[in-house]
Amino acid sequence: MKTINQADFTHSLFALLKETFEGTNTAFGTMYLDQGTGFFDTIDKVDAEKASRSVREGATTIAAHCEHVRFYLEFLSNYMSEKFTMVDWKDSWKVKTVSDAEWTALRGQLQKTYQQVTDTFNEVETWNDFKISGALGILAHTAYHLSAIRQILKLI
Amino acid sequence: MDAVRQIEQDYFVKSLAYLLRETFEGSPEGQGSAYLDRGIGIFSTLDALSAEQVSRSVNGTTIAAQTEHAKFYLDRLCEFINGRSEKVNWEDSWLIEDVSAEEWTALRATVRKSYENALRCFAETADWSEDNVGMAMGMLAHTAYHLGAIRQLAKSVGAVE
Numbered sequence: 147m148k149t150i151n152q153a154d155f156t157h158s159l160f161a162l163l164k165e166t167f168e169g170t171n172t173a174f175g176t177m178y179l180d181q182g183t184g185f186f187d188t189i190d191k192v193d194a195e196k197a198s199r200s201v202r203e204g205a206t207t208i209a210a211h212c213e214h215v216r217f218y219l220e221f222l223s224n225y226m227s228e229k230f231t232m233v234d235w236k237d238s239w240k241v242k243t244v245s246d247a248e249w250t251a252l253r254g255q256l257q258k259t260y261q262q263v264t265d266t267f268n269e270v271e272t273w274n275d276f277k278i279s280g281a282l283g284i285l286a287h288t289a290y291h292l293s294a295i296r297q298i299l300k301l302i
Numbered sequence: 303m304d305a306v307r308q309i310e311q312d313y314f315v316k317s318l319a320y321l322l323r324e325t326f327e328g329s330p331e332g333q334g335s336a337y338l339d340r341g342i343g344i345f346s347t348l349d350a351l352s353a354e355q356v357s358r359s360v361n362g363t364t365i366a367a368q369t370e371h372a373k374f375y376l377d378r379l380c381e382f383i384n385g386r387s388e389k390v391n392w393e394d395s396w397l398i399e400d401v402s403a404e405e406w407t408a409l410r411a412t413v414r415k416s417y418e419n420a421l422r423c424f425a426e427t428a429d430w431s432e433d434n435v436g437m438a439m440g441m442l443a444h445t446a447y448h449l450g451a452i453r454q455l456a457k458s459v460g461a462v463e
Contacts (some may be wrong), residue, residue: 151306154435157432159431177443178375178444178447179447273309273311278309279320283321285443287446290338293454300360302362
């Protein structure tokens with residue numbers, strides 16, 4: 147059986163997760179994002195009014211994307227911790243507009259859920275295919291919505 | 303002394319290929335999706351767009367430019383995993399802005415080749431060093447990122463709901 151050093155996998159995974167959420171401001175460059183374009187860098191510059199604005203009728207808002215990302219992170223984090231729950235994915239798109247207080251709360255919840263994800267990853271002892279797929283799903287899903295949010299931001 | 307923890311290479315490669323396949327081809331029929339809505343992937347998104355639509359500038363970028371950039375990144379990262387040591391001029395990844403109908407057909411065909419090459423690269427790589435593991439996961443994240451951009455741009459040019 148061919149193997150990969152687990153630390154080589156987790157170092158890269160954490161580096162990419164950190165870049166996706168926190169961005170990077172080091173002299174060493176980034177792996178796939180431009181500097182200063184991480185998830186929190188992006189949404190912390192947006193106010194509640196902008197986060198609630200649709201670029202056209204019926205279009206999803208930045209607030210909606212943020213809640214959807216938070217919902218997915220929570221679900222996958224629980225799933226990877228083997229806390230299986232049935233969810234209705236339509237619920238992940240329930241938020242459309244936010245007040246100032248709701249926007250602050252949503253960003254705080256995203257930070258907490260991100261922390262929950264890193265805790266979950268740190269607690270994994272054996273990275274089997276189920277856990278590797280979950281972690282890669284979190285990475286890809288967040289990257290996808292980060293990019294959508296950054297495009298919406300250019301239009302509002 | 304504790305043994306250094308290992309993960310099965312097969313688990314990593316198959317999981318990575320599964321996620322990359324979903325990113326390009328969409329989730330397989332009859333199976334759950336890992337992160338995209340059913341029917342959404344690079345190929346189905348690009349195939350629904352005309353050369354005129356992908357050449358239309360939306361806030362300083364076009365779908366053609368995003369497509370070429372995503373393809374360029376995939377190709378170069380495969381080369382690095384296969385041992386490339388020369389630096390890349392990343393500005394070259396943004397040289398395409400608009401395309402004719404023929405160029406759009408050709409670009410979509412090269413995206414398919416790059417995707418197939420990436421899957422082959424994952425399957426054939428023997429040395430999964432930390433750098434190679436990181437670059438392979440970066441290929442997934444980067445492609446997912448630009449798919450997210452392309453789908454938003456497609457809404458702006460009236461191509462998808």
